[in-house]
Amino acid sequence: MSEAQNCNHDCGSCTANCDSRVPDKKSFEEKLAEGCSVKKVIGVVSGKGGVGKSLVTSLMACQMRARGYKVGILDADITGPSIPKSFGIHDPLCVTPDGKLLVPAVSSTGIEVISSNMLLEHESDPVIWRGPVIAGAVKQFWTETLWKDVDYMFVDMPPGTGDVPLTVFQSLPVDGIIIVTSPQELVGMIVAKAVNMAKKMNVPILGIVENMSYLECPDCGKHINVFGESHTEQVAEEYGLKLLAQIPIDPKIAQMVDGGQVEYIEMPWFEEAVKDNVFGNSKGNAWKAEHYDVAIMTLSVLESRLFGVVTRGFAFHCGTFAIVFVVMRIKRAEQI
Numbered sequence: 001m002s003e004a005q006n007c008n009h010d011c012g013s014c015t016a017n018c019d020s021r022v023p024d025k026k027s028f029e030e031k032l033a034e035g036c037s038v039k040k041v042i043g044v045v046s047g048k049g050g051v052g053k054s055l056v057t058s059l060m061a062c063q064m065r066a067r068g069y070k071v072g073i074l075d076a077d078i079t080g081p082s083i084p085k086s087f088g089i090h091d092p093l094c095v096t097p098d099g100k101l102l103v104p105a106v107s108s109t110g111i112e113v114i115s116s117n118m119l120l121e122h123e124s125d126p127v128i129w130r131g132p133v134i135a136g137a138v139k140q141f142w143t144e145t146l147w148k149d150v151d152y153m154f155v156d157m158p159p160g161t162g163d164v165p166l167t168v169f170q171s172l173p174v175d176g177i178i179i180v181t182s183p184q185e186l187v188g189m190i191v192a193k194a195v196n197m198a199k200k201m202n203v204p205i206l207g208i209v210e211n212m213s214y215l216e217c218p219d220c221g222k223h224i225n226v227f228g229e230s231h232t233e234q235v236a237e238e239y240g241l242k243l244l245a246q247i248p249i250d251p252k253i254a255q256m257v258d259g260g261q262v263e264y265i266e267m268p269w270f271e272e273a274v275k276d277n278v279f280g281n282s283k284g285n286a287w288k289a290e291h292y293d294v295a296i297m298t299l300s301v302l303e304s305r306l307f308g309v310v311t312r313g314f315a316f317h318c319g320t321f322a323i324v325f326v327v328m329r330i331k332r333a334e335q336i
Contacts, residue, residue: 028170030143033101038072038150042206043168043177047193049159052211052247053180054082057156058262059247060178063274065111065263069151072104074141075115076168077158078134079127084115088260093118102145109263112150114141135167142172161197169201176206178244183213183230191235206244207273208236213246223248244273 032038044057057073065071075083084090087107093114094103104112116127116137129137147153155172158164168174179194181187191208198205210232214223226249236243246269247253256265 029173030139030171032142032147033144036147038147038153040151041153041155041172041174043155043157043174044180045157045165045177045194046159046180047190051180051182054086054156055211055257056178056180056209057154058083058086059265059267059270061111061154062263063270064152065109070149072112072147072150072153074153074155076138076155076164078116078129078137078164080158081115081117083113083156084117085260086257086262087111087113089113089118090123096146104145107263114145131163135163138164138167139171161193165197169203174203176204178206179208180211181208181232182211183227183232187231188235191239195239205241207242208232209244210246212249215249245270
């Protein structure tokens with residue numbers, strides 16, 4: 001009897017090189033540090049830059065945090081990080097007392113954030129790293145960071161379909177992605193690139209968010225299509241996807257993001273996306289949210305702020321050590 005006839009479709013236990021062999025995605029996944037846990041990983045992607053992935057990542061994280069979940073953001077846009085500024089985070093990253101793990105910063109409402117910008121001596125310093133080093137840093141943000149009991153992890157991806165998105169899809173247990181686009185004619189190509197990559201990587205697509213969708217007239221409330229008529233709904237229908245939200249052009253949004261106040265933006269156009277259980281927990285398999293008391297949340301924030309004050313004198317040394325910590329670990333991994 002041939003190998004094909006004897007096939008039990010368990011490729012992980014089979015050495016035969018047959019046409020039906022399917023690579024085991026889990027064999028590429030990197031494990032979290034001991035004692036850490038993340039229940040759900042959501043990637044935020046786009047086929048091109050400048051469409052607002054970081055904004056959507058931040059707003060989605062804020063929405064889930066407001067519902068009582070413990071939320072983390074992994075800023076995988078290593079060379080163009082903007083998440084820390086949106087949350088008003090400017091202190092450098094520190095490490096655990098044993099020096100083994102990075103400690104994510106905590107926003108004013110309790111969202112945990114890690115980003116390459118928090119490893120730099122100055123926020124304006126460029127990150128001039130080659131592809132393998134960048135991919136290694138993303139892995140390290142996942143495997144060597146103290147992620148404790150996180151319900152939702154949002155990963156802010158760089159644009160396109162290059163090294164970092166590939167690394168995230170292969171190395172992290174991504175449960176689904178949200179595609180961000182804008183209303184121009186180019187939307188079809190943008191979505192197509194993201195959809196095709198997701199299909200090839202066997203990653204579910206949760207839906208599409210259209211940014212810069214319209215401008216609301218401050219006098220009459222009329223919606224003005226600055227970039228012309230939106231084609232996102234048609235494209236979403238073409239690919240069988242759901243249009244989760246349409247974010248307007250609003251100077252207040254830009255002002256609050258620039259001021260590090262993204263957590264306090266009113267976003268009624270975003271609430272429906274979360275209400276509809278976009279993350280796939282509508283069949284009774286929802287994780288139980290940790291409903292933190294206001295007092296506990298406040299204490300947590302105060303504790304993190306106090307820790308920052310106490311260690312401020314060591315900020316430069318801590319930041320410098322963190323950079324060395326990242327690069328040395330990556331180089332050691334490359335040697336292995």
